[in-house]
Amino acid sequence: MRFRIYRYDPDQDREPYMQDFELAEIPSGMMLRDALLALKAQDETLSFRHSCGEGVCGSDGMNINGRNGLACITPLAELKEPVEVRPFPGVPVIRDLIVDMQGFYKQYHSVKPYLIRHDPEPEVETLQMPDERDRLDGLYECILCGCCTTSCPSFWWNPDKFLGPAALLQAWRFLADSRDQAENDRLDALDGPYRLFRCHTVMNCVDVCPKGLNPTRAIGHIRDLMLKKSI
Amino acid sequence: MLTYDILIVGSGGAGLYAALESRMEEDLQVGVLTKVYPTRSHTGAAQGGVNAALANLDPTDTWQDHWFDTVKGSDYLADQDAAEIMTREAPMVVREMEHWGCPFSRTDEGKIAQRPFGGASKPRACFSADKVGHVMLHTLYEQGIRHGVNFLNEWQVLSLMHDGQRCQGVTAINTQTGRVHTIQAKAVILATGGHGRIYWTRTSNALGNTGDGTAIAYRAGLPIKDMEFIQFHPTGLRRTGILVSEGARGEGGFLLNGQGERFMSRYAPEKMELGPRDLVSRSCETEVREGRAGPEGEVFLDLTHLGRERILERLPQIRELCIEFEGVDPIEEPIPIKPTAHYSMGGIHTDLNGQTPIEGIYAAGEAGCVSVHGANRLGGNSLLDILIFGRRAGKHALEYARNNSFTPVDTGQEEADAKMIASIMEGESGASIADIRRSMGNLMAEKVGVYRNGKDLESAVSELADLQEQFKMVRIQDKTKAFNTELVAALELKNMLDLAEVVAVGALERNESRGAHTREDHPERDDENWLAHTMATLGDDGRPKLDFSPVTITEFEPKARTY
Numbered sequence: 001m002r003f004r005i006y007r008y009d010p011d012q013d014r015e016p017y018m019q020d021f022e023l024a025e026i027p028s029g030m031m032l033r034d035a036l037l038a039l040k041a042q043d044e045t046l047s048f049r050h051s052c053g054e055g056v057c058g059s060d061g062m063n064i065n066g067r068n069g070l071a072c073i074t075p076l077a078e079l080k081e082p083v084e085v086r087p088f089p090g091v092p093v094i095r096d097l098i099v100d101m102q103g104f105y106k107q108y109h110s111v112k113p114y115l116i117r118h119d120p121e122p123e124v125e126t127l128q129m130p131d132e133r134d135r136l137d138g139l140y141e142c143i144l145c146g147c148c149t150t151s152c153p154s155f156w157w158n159p160d161k162f163l164g165p166a167a168l169l170q171a172w173r174f175l176a177d178s179r180d181q182a183e184n185d186r187l188d189a190l191d192g193p194y195r196l197f198r199c200h201t202v203m204n205c206v207d208v209c210p211k212g213l214n215p216t217r218a219i220g221h222i223r224d225l226m227l228k229k230s231i
Numbered sequence: 232m233l234t235y236d237i238l239i240v241g242s243g244g245a246g247l248y249a250a251l252e253s254r255m256e257e258d259l260q261v262g263v264l265t266k267v268y269p270t271r272s273h274t275g276a277a278q279g280g281v282n283a284a285l286a287n288l289d290p291t292d293t294w295q296d297h298w299f300d301t302v303k304g305s306d307y308l309a310d311q312d313a314a315e316i317m318t319r320e321a322p323m324v325v326r327e328m329e330h331w332g333c334p335f336s337r338t339d340e341g342k343i344a345q346r347p348f349g350g351a352s353k354p355r356a357c358f359s360a361d362k363v364g365h366v367m368l369h370t371l372y373e374q375g376i377r378h379g380v381n382f383l384n385e386w387q388v389l390s391l392m393h394d395g396q397r398c399q400g401v402t403a404i405n406t407q408t409g410r411v412h413t414i415q416a417k418a419v420i421l422a423t424g425g426h427g428r429i430y431w432t433r434t435s436n437a438l439g440n441t442g443d444g445t446a447i448a449y450r451a452g453l454p455i456k457d458m459e460f461i462q463f464h465p466t467g468l469r470r471t472g473i474l475v476s477e478g479a480r481g482e483g484g485f486l487l488n489g490q491g492e493r494f495m496s497r498y499a500p501e502k503m504e505l506g507p508r509d510l511v512s513r514s515c516e517t518e519v520r521e522g523r524a525g526p527e528g529e530v531f532l533d534l535t536h537l538g539r540e541r542i543l544e545r546l547p548q549i550r551e552l553c554i555e556f557e558g559v560d561p562i563e564e565p566i567p568i569k570p571t572a573h574y575s576m577g578g579i580h581t582d583l584n585g586q587t588p589i590e591g592i593y594a595a596g597e598a599g600c601v602s603v604h605g606a607n608r609l610g611g612n613s614l615l616d617i618l619i620f621g622r623r624a625g626k627h628a629l630e631y632a633r634n635n636s637f638t639p640v641d642t643g644q645e646e647a648d649a650k651m652i653a654s655i656m657e658g659e660s661g662a663s664i665a666d667i668r669r670s671m672g673n674l675m676a677e678k679v680g681v682y683r684n685g686k687d688l689e690s691a692v693s694e695l696a697d698l699q700e701q702f703k704m705v706r707i708q709d710k711t712k713a714f715n716t717e718l719v720a721a722l723e724l725k726n727m728l729d730l731a732e733v734v735a736v737g738a739l740e741r742n743e744s745r746g747a748h749t750r751e752d753h754p755e756r757d758d759e760n761w762l763a764h765t766m767a768t769l770g771d772d773g774r775p776k777l778d779f780s781p782v783t784i785t786e787f788e789p790k791a792r793t794y
Contacts, residue, residue: 011711029470029558041665044708044717049267052437054473054552056365057271073555094407095714101268114373115332125285125329127341133334140334140359140366144270177332 001026002082003039005046008093016093018084019043026076032083033060033072048097055210058145062097063088068147068208088150090159104146107163111171111189116182132178139173139218141211142166148205148215154198161194165205165215168196172218175225187226196222232642235262235381236632237625238416240388240401240444242269244364244614245596245621246422247371249585250380252625257379259632264383264403264414266439266719269372273424273437274617277364278548279478280348280356281328281618282611283321287338288345292353294318299787301612304350304507305605306746306756307789308457308764308782313583313601315785317612317619324618325357333370335359346481346545348610350507350794354481356611361476361548367614387719388443389648391419391451391592392640398591399640401447402648406719409712411652413645417635418591418628421448422621425575425597427461428723429731431672433680434572435467435474439723444598446726448579449733453587454766454778456600458577458730459737462608462747463681465511467571469529471556474573475549475566477610480504482545485533486511487565488518489525502794509607509747510794512570516681531565538562570681574613576604576747577734580766585624591631591638595624602764605782606746655721661704664720671698671724671731679735684751688739695732702728733767733775740777741765758789 001023008016021039033050040046048071050060055073063086064074076083087093092100117126149155149164163171171190174180190196196219205215237253239246242265254261263269286292297318302309329335329343336344336359348356359366375382385406392399392413400415426442427434434440449455465486466475480486486504488494498514499506506514515530524530534542539562542550546561553559553566579587579594581601586593594600596617603616674694678687702725709717743757744750763779770776 009711010713029556040716041663044663045711047709047714047716051267051271051439052273052276053471054276055555056276056548057267057273057437059267059271075555095711098714105268109376112377114377115370117330121330123326125326125335125343128337129341130337130339132341133337136334140369141362143275143365144268174332177334179332 001035001076003035004082004084005039006086007096009045009095020082030076031072032064032074032076032079035076036071047095056143058143061088061145061147062086068151070145070147070210073210088146090150090156101146103159104149104164104166107167108144108170111163111167112182112186113170113174115174115177115180117179118181126179128178135176136173138213139169139176142169142213143211145210147208147210151204151208153202153204154200158194158198162198163195165219168199168222169213169215169218172222175222187229190222191226233412233414234637235260235414235416237261237418237420237628238401238414239263239420239422241265241272241422241424241598242267242382243272243274243422243424243596244367244371244617246420247368247375248618248621249420249422249595249625249628251371251374251378252622253629254375254378254380259629260381262381262383263375264386264388266385266387266406268384269382270369272368273440275365275368276437276474277614278361278474278476279481280346280358280363280611281325281367281614282348282351282355282609283325283357283615284318284355285322285325285343285345285357287342289353292355294321296352297321297355300351301603301609302787303792304607304609306607306792307762308605308745309603310601310783311785311787312783313603316583317603317615320619321615324622328367328370328618331370331374333359333366335366346478347505348481349477349505349511350609351611356478356481358478361478361546364614387722388423388447389722390644391447392644393451393589393592394638396590397638398589399638402644404652406714409715411645411649413640413642415637415640417632417637418593420585420593420595420624420628421579421598422595423598426727426730427572427575429671429727429734430572430675431668433472433672433676435464435472436572441723441727442575442598442730443723443726444594445578446729448587448594449729449767449769452769453589453592454580454768455733456577456580456764456766457602458733458767459741459765460576460606460747461572461734462508462574462576463512463570464508464573465515465570466532466568468553468557469527469567469569472571473552473556474571475532475553475568479532479534479546479549482541483537486515487531487533488523489530490523494518494523499794506794507607507609512681513749515570525567527567529567529569532568533565534561535564572676574608576600576602576606576608583623584627585620586627591635593624593628595620606748652718655705656707656710656718658705658707661706662701663706664717664724667698667701667705668724671695671728675731679738682749682751683738685739688735691735692732692739695728695735699728699732736775737765737767737777762789
């Protein structure tokens with residue numbers, strides 16, 4: 001199987017280039033990460049992040065044949081040749097497939113992604129009914145891999161101002177939590193022309209999320225809530 | 232030189248809890264050094280549950296029941312005072328997690344939901360579908376951000392420094408730049424997780440579970456404890472070792488051999504599939520050895536009778552993993568499984584506050600060994616361990632750092648480590664990292680696996696010594712400073728080779744079978760000679776030196792262990 005992989009070494013290269021690789025043997029069920037590891041054995045300088053190998057840690061996000069995804073749960077059988085692998089678009093490249101995630105994290109941190117309560121804590125757990133807990137399904141599973149945010153044109157154009165789908169999904173995760181007591185503060189912080197409202201429902205985020213989550217819908221819920229609050 | 236009052240190495244549950252606890256009052260500078268990004272730590276892969284006797288499902292459950300289950304599960308090697316603290320404080324820390332926002336699944340009354348788990352007499356594993364590690368890790372990270380914990384992401388720790396009595400700090404390399412730094416700290420908490428990767432690919436563990444903290448503690452002269460006890464999880468996926476949570480059996484899954492028999496009736500007639508992991512793994516392995524396996528030497532986990540709805544509600548992630556990695560949908564057919572190296576019961580020796588014999592140096596979670604798991608950990612107790620002892624280490628370190636000044640440190644270690652790295656980078660002609668690693672993993676799996684014997688262990692010890700020699704000449708192709716993943720892999724391999732040796736030497740020395748350590752040539756538990764913790768220190772000859780220390784028994788006299 002043939003591969004074309006984006007290479008850039010800040011110590012050596014003036015500019016990035018694409019390198020061709022080939023793997024003679026492809027065992028059935030092989031994932032892209034395993035293929036990258038086999039290519040790394042051919043050329044140890046090929047650099048990428050990876051860790052759990054089962055799609056739960058979110059380390060090995062990259063652009064695969066034009067689409068963001070996690071290498072460890074992308075079967076080679078689904079990819080057409082040559083498999084073109086690039087770093088996430090729209091964010092600075094550190095080396096090869098490794099990108100700088102600082103901007104992504106900055107936006108994520110800015111939504112206060114933690115439960116805020118003002119009441120004194122009860123001795124036991126705060127009660128939450130199963131239907132209230134169900135509202136968090138599809139939100140709490142986010143692994144912060146960055147596939148969605150770095151596939152979003154609004155984020156490419158305004159990475160400092162638009163929060164991006166991952167951060168907004170988390171903003172809704174806490175707004176949706178029956179235990180959270182900071183609704184007004186959270187909504188105020190999302191107001192303005194950019195932070196939330198630069199979402200143009202392109203829906204790349206929904207298309208690429210490896211966990212099957214739907215940030216666009218979450219953004220819609222935030223908009224609805226803002227509207228409800230303003231009348 | 233970087234300086235923190237408290238530096239935590241590792242960003243899994245134990246590290247993040249310790250960081251949060253020591254930063255809660257926001258008066259000290261707390262740093263977390265991690266080789267990944269915090270939410271990518273392996274805690275996030277834990278699926279099934281965290282034990283606490285909340286009695287939400289079974290009102291008769293008590294922490295004393297949990298205490299006894301833990302001690303019995305440990306094959307009486309756990310220190311009973313430590314297990315008492317863990318089980319008594321469990322409801323408090325789990326509720327604290329809930330107060331911090333952790334989205335546990337709920338009972339109909341809105342309380343934290345619980346499910347049955349292996350080796351537990353009552354249903355006490357608290358869960359969030361099959362992603363409880365993920366929700367705990369994220370909750371702790373979220374609260375860490377809130378309270379101003381500093382994160383040094385993608386740094387690799389190199390050495391632990393002390394003056395023989397007190398902590399000085401660590402040296403570490405910033406992976407992004409390739410520079411070595413000294414980090415001075417009044418207190419260091421090592422929370423780097425386990426070392427399951429010494430089995431290389433024959434494990435459920437992530438790439439990074441290479442025992443870095445345990446290895447640097449060992450090299451800094453600290454004792455590491457009970458290293459021969461490695462837990463094999465019965466239900467790893469056949470081809471990848473990826474874990475299928477015990478929650479799957481907690482929800483009612485059956486284990487079947489190649490002939491479709493529910494074979495656990497032979498080994499644990501009462502608890503059946505919910506026997507403790509050591510027993511269930513041995514049972515699976517025995518079925519295979521006696522010729523009752525499936526076509527690829529596997530046995531099967533059957534969930535089909537649970538029905539579509541329950542699988543989708545309670546075990547959605549597991550279903551996805553089975554489809555992605557085995558092409559098997561558990562709604563339709565049984566899952567092919569094999570035991571896989573999963574958890575390191577042993578680790579850095581600590582007291583009940585997570586402190587090592589050196590003041591200001593702590594260890595917590597899988598990297599540490601208090602010991603609460605003894606010879607076999609119960610499912611749902613590892614997530615509990617990281618909360619309880621992460622918290623205690625953080626608390627104690629906070630008091631220590633408030634009351635003590637910095638211990639002077641020079642840059643000698645930094646220079647030595649920079650030199651060590653330069654010498655690794657010069658390697659041109661030897662074996663590759665991948666070759667040495669594969670040999671290590673294969674020999675550990677074959678000779679230091681579920682079943683062990685003196686002859687194989689002796690040969691494992693000598694083969695590991697050979698691999699250590701080979702490592703001195705290891706070939707490095709990547710000469711770039713920035714983000715050199717080959718160098719990181721070399722540093723990790725060095726750590727794993729040291730720890731693998733301690734595991735094998737300990738296993739060879741321990742002439743009995745207890746918990747996860749099964750010697751075919753010494754099949755019985757021997758309380759007269761071996762009711763003791765193994766303490767390994769680095770000897771002057773560069774080889775591990777073993778001592779033994781007594782087990783603390785306060786309440787439960789050792790008895791035969793049946794399920």
